[in-house]
Amino acid sequence: MYDISIIGGGPVGMFAAFYAGLRNADAHLIETLPHLGGQVAALYPEKDVYDVAGFPHIKAKELVAQLADQLTEFSPAISLNTTVEKITKEADETFTIITNHGDYHSRAVVIAIGNGAFAPRKLAFKYDHKLDDRQVHYFINNLEDFRDQNVTVAGGGDSAIDWALALEPIAKSVTIIHRRDQFRGLESSVEKMKASSIKIMTPYLLSGLAPAGKQIEIQLKKARTKEETTVLTDQLIVNYGFTADARILRQFPIEIQGATVPVDTHMATSTDRIYAIGDVVTYPGKMQLIASGFGEAPVAVTQALQQVYPERKQPLHSTSLIH
Ligand SMILES: Cc1cc2nc3c(=O)[nH]c(=O)nc-3n(C[C@H](O)[C@H](O)[C@H](O)COP(=O)(O)OP(=O)(O)OC[C@H]3O[C@@H](n4cnc5c(N)ncnc54)[C@H](O)[C@@H]3O)c2cc1C
Known part of the structure; x- marks a missing residue:
């Protein structure tokens, strides 16, 4: 049983998985492709990105490499080549995540599927x-x-x-x-x-x-x-190139709006303990940018953990967390 399962290994899901580790959560990152990085890796690996904080410019594939490196800090479970096909909510408030390679169980879910599951054309x-x-x-x-x-x-x-x-x-x-x-x-x-x-x-x-x-x-x-x-x-x-398929959202026990998931300021969906971040979400003023998703990930992870472990108190700053 994982604390948090993150569906989608794009840049935003990758950062969420790192952040979950930083918060001592037992995290699981699930990605349909054989590699992480989402749109950044699949669609424009050679392009320079200019609007990620801290990098005046960075090659897209280098950004993914840095995110992967950051992930190793806490080594969350990562399942590649694994497509989430359905999520069901159980009577004990946990979730069963049904994939093409078997079922996983989790106390909370963060949906980070971007425009949907990538598949090569x-x-x-x-x-x-x-x-x-x-x-x-x-x-x-x-x-x-x-x-x-x-x-x-x-x-x-x-x-x-x-x-x-x-x-x-x-x-x-x-x-x-x-x-x-x-x-x-x-x-x-x-x-x-x-x-x-x-x-x-x-x-x-x-x-x-x-x-x-x-x-x-x-x-x-x-x-x-x-x-x-x-x-x-x-x-x-x-x-x-790749095609993206977001129809899978219909198999998740949440309210959706077309190919997007409406969330509140906590990145919470209509279902308790299911959060959504990155390109897949919609809220007033949402921008489909890596930087926006990076901001949404800590909010979702922190809120999810507060629901799962309300007794846990943790300092806010990473400078106080990592030793
Ligand atoms: C050409 C181009 C240039 C861009 N340039 C910039 C830029 O300069 N700056 C910027 O900030 N943004 C840019 N963007 C947008 C940026 O790439 C996205 O905002 C960002 O990738 C969103 O990240 P994400 O993790 O939310 O989603 P994605 O990157 O879409 O990743 C989602 C991942 O989830 C996986 N997934 C989906 N469904 C499932 C499932 N059911 N099971 C398992 N895995 C699943 C997908 O395969 C994918 O890998 C650009 C986009 C494009 C197309």
Whole structure:
């Protein structure tokens, strides 16, 4: 039984999990993706962020790394690759958090799901999904898995270019395929890619794939033409961005307003001991900013702990808490 379960491992959920540790709470952070960082890590890792207090500017992925480092101070339980599907309130005022990997129990809940559960945008055509994670990848966990292999990257954004550049010195060959002639990545990264040995194929759309011996054959259509071609590769990495799904909110025992959760000044939802913070909440004047979420996290965690352990008294300042 956890004191506080935080649903969503974006920047705001990460800071809430740290703050719960600071307040001696037994915390559990649950994230659907295989990595923490929410929108910051998934959508704009290479961008500079200018409005986080204390940092004149910081690269988005560096901010996530700092948050992860801060989290290790109290090492809360972290469940990655875990999607919360439902929350039920039990007769003893605790909660059962139902996930795709089993149930967890908690005395209080902090919802920090942002715009909803992230999932990688998948290939739109039919193919044998047995290839997933073996030869077709939507995430990369270890670059070494691709050593001395022919790798094809599909996509035209920062992440696709970053993966292609990171793989170039390791893989036997790297090909990048994008449906437009222009890439959406940082200009400097695009230049670096053009100057590298990465083979660039544009404007091509992936239209199918099939096993071909030990390799896979990718079928391609040239945009706005009837031209078709194929590419043989050992590994395909698909980097088409992410979709977010907030419908899960309907499975939580709280009042919602569209894809948002109305909260009061304590970040409390309509249900006792369930709080919400970050981009998912709405209140007059709410701003969907990291800084706002960072302000909301201590309020929610402190209020939750006061409800769970009313007898506990703790100093307000971290300078008095950490020894
Ligand atoms: C392009 C872009 C640029 C931006 N630039 C700035 C900026 O310069 N400054 C700034 O302050 N803000 C910026 N923002 C906004 C900022 O990223 C958000 O305010 C911030 O990410 C909100 O954090 P969060 O933790 O509330 O939600 P998110 O970052 O959305 O994280 C929520 C996490 O919860 C997970 N989740 C959702 N549902 C479930 C579930 N059912 N089970 C398990 N996990 C779940 C999601 O997968 C996700 O990882 C920008 C946003 C974008 C898109």
